[in-house]
Amino acid sequence: MNDNTKDHTAASFAGPPQERLVVPLPEAMALQPVPSCAGSLGAADLSPVGGPGEARAGGSSPAGIPRADWEQLAAQHGTPYFLYDADQVRQRVQAVRNALEGTAQVYYAVKANPNLALLRSLVSHADGVDISSGGELVQAQLAGFDAASMSLAGPAKTSAELEAAIRAGVGCISMESVREIEECARIARRIGMAAHVSLRVNPLQLNRAFGMKMGGRAIQFGIDEEELPQAGARVLALSPWLDFQGIHAYVGSQCFDPAGIVEATRNTLRITRELEQASGLRCSKINLGGGFGVSHGQERRELDLAALAPELLPVLKAHRDTTPWPCTLIFELGRFLTAQAGIYVTRVVSRKASRGKLFLACDGGLNHHLGAAGTFGATMRSNFALCNLSRPQATPRVCSLAGPSCNPTDLLGVDALLPEPAEGDLLGVAMSGSYGLTASPILFLGRDTPAELVRTDGAVVVGRRRHTIADFN
Numbered sequence: 001m002n003d004n005t006k007d008h009t010a011a012s013f014a015g016p017p018q019e020r021l022v023v024p025l026p027e028a029m030a031l032q033p034v035p036s037c038a039g040s041l042g043a044a045d046l047s048p049v050g051g052p053g054e055a056r057a058g059g060s061s062p063a064g065i066p067r068a069d070w071e072q073l074a075a076q077h078g079t080p081y082f083l084y085d086a087d088q089v090r091q092r093v094q095a096v097r098n099a100l101e102g103t104a105q106v107y108y109a110v111k112a113n114p115n116l117a118l119l120r121s122l123v124s125h126a127d128g129v130d131i132s133s134g135g136e137l138v139q140a141q142l143a144g145f146d147a148a149s150m151s152l153a154g155p156a157k158t159s160a161e162l163e164a165a166i167r168a169g170v171g172c173i174s175m176e177s178v179r180e181i182e183e184c185a186r187i188a189r190r191i192g193m194a195a196h197v198s199l200r201v202n203p204l205q206l207n208r209a210f211g212m213k214m215g216g217r218a219i220q221f222g223i224d225e226e227e228l229p230q231a232g233a234r235v236l237a238l239s240p241w242l243d244f245q246g247i248h249a250y251v252g253s254q255c256f257d258p259a260g261i262v263e264a265t266r267n268t269l270r271i272t273r274e275l276e277q278a279s280g281l282r283c284s285k286i287n288l289g290g291g292f293g294v295s296h297g298q299e300r301r302e303l304d305l306a307a308l309a310p311e312l313l314p315v316l317k318a319h320r321d322t323t324p325w326p327c328t329l330i331f332e333l334g335r336f337l338t339a340q341a342g343i344y345v346t347r348v349v350s351r352k353a354s355r356g357k358l359f360l361a362c363d364g365g366l367n368h369h370l371g372a373a374g375t376f377g378a379t380m381r382s383n384f385a386l387c388n389l390s391r392p393q394a395t396p397r398v399c400s401l402a403g404p405s406c407n408p409t410d411l412l413g414v415d416a417l418l419p420e421p422a423e424g425d426l427l428g429v430a431m432s433g434s435y436g437l438t439a440s441p442i443l444f445l446g447r448d449t450p451a452e453l454v455r456t457d458g459a460v461v462v463g464r465r466r467h468t469i470a471d472f473n
């Protein structure tokens with residue numbers, strides 16, 4: 001069923017030559033999973049600390065990385081900067097693939113981190129990509145992904161974006177309304193090329209296991225389950241301009257309970273069967289969404305793949321084995337693949353006390369990392385895992401990390417316990433490989449954007465250079 005012929009083990013950084021550090025960083029610099037979020041990838045030694053009472057006294061040097069290396073990157077690229085470990089992302093992809101045992105493909109959701117160097121490193125490892133705009137289509141193509149293994153979803157795809165996707169041969173364009181079905185067919189007929197489409201469904205079932213819910217209620221995403229038969233009939237009527245592929249469901253993000261994922265999967269497969277029986281459509285691609293949860297701090301463990309697999313695999317296999325035609329099942333994952341492979345590094349500019357509380361004002365904050373400040377899609381603010389990269393052995397102290405902006409919510413850490421920082425120290429915000437820079441208001445207050453560095457095959461490359469405000473004029 002799946003394309004297992006791809007090389008999922010070979011190093012795959014296939015892009016054009018990029019600026020490389022003169023001295024490749026030591027192997028020990030690989031970013032390691034956060035202790036409390038280690039999940040399936042094993043030992044961790046980043047020594048981040050979250051809130052009061054969570055510090056490991058003193059702490060070892062983060063991942064054994066000499067202070068000099070963080071400083072070397074700072075000297076070359078300025079601060080703040082992001083560093084992503086592409087090798088670790090590839091390991092995460094492989095861990096999910098192993099857990100799924102070939103029953104489903106793994107697509108990477110580009111929106112989580114669209115950095116080009118990172119995308120390039122995934123081309124021969126992920127089965128495809130989930131994209132959500134014309135811009136992400138271009139970015140995924142630049143990285144080297146084949147359009148046939150892309151799925152495009154989004155509630156407001158413009159006519160130009162639909163046309164670009166059809167012309168490129170995107171494998172699955174999710175139809176999110178009957179209006180979009182009509183528009184897509186119109187464009188396909190006009191340009192004389194069939195559009196490969198799926199129906200994105202908004203299920204009746206509200207799945208409470210997902211922290212951020214994107215289905216199961218009145219919502220802008222997908223076609224309501226009750227209206228799916230009519231939508232299916234319309235797609236059928238508009239063939240061959242609409243080349244029907246199957247069903248797409250994405251009911252939410254941040255699910256930590258394996259039973260929630262299994263329930264969402266069962267429900268999508270039930271909807272698929274009912275549509276097939278009612279309409280005669282054949283679903284050969286079923287995008288089951290994902291929403292595998294990760295913890296950014298120490299409040300909980302990430303979704304446990306080992307617990308998920310024994311419950312999920314029988315459901316997937318049963319569907320595949322009872323489908324009379326070849327049928328590809330897909331999960332599209334973002335943060336689960338990249339979150340823990342990224343760190344945001346910022347320097348303490350100023351240290352002060354206010355009414356008994358210690359504040360460290362840093363040169364980066366919500367303008368680069370809205371999520372860490374708790375204002376990007378979080379239901380509740382909690383500290384990301386934090387560490388003092390400059391002096392990990394210092395005595396822990398409760399402090400708050402402020403960003404540079406004029407907004408009181410610009411806090412990278414609130415009452416966090418970490419080795420006591422001094423002015424000039426480099427601090428790290430771990431779990432920053434997803435929804436970081438590109439999900440942040442980078443033009444707010446006109447500071448430079450941070451460089452995004454990508455560690456791949458043992459060396460660090462510039463995935464995106466630093467920009468000044470003038471670059472955006």
Ligand SMILES: Cc1ncc(COP(=O)(O)O)c(C=O)c1O
Nearest residue numbers: 109112153250253291333334335
């Ligand atoms: C359609 C779709 N697919 C995939 C994702 C990726 O979600 P996550 O990063 O939580 O895995 C999202 C997130 O919004 C989405 O809307």
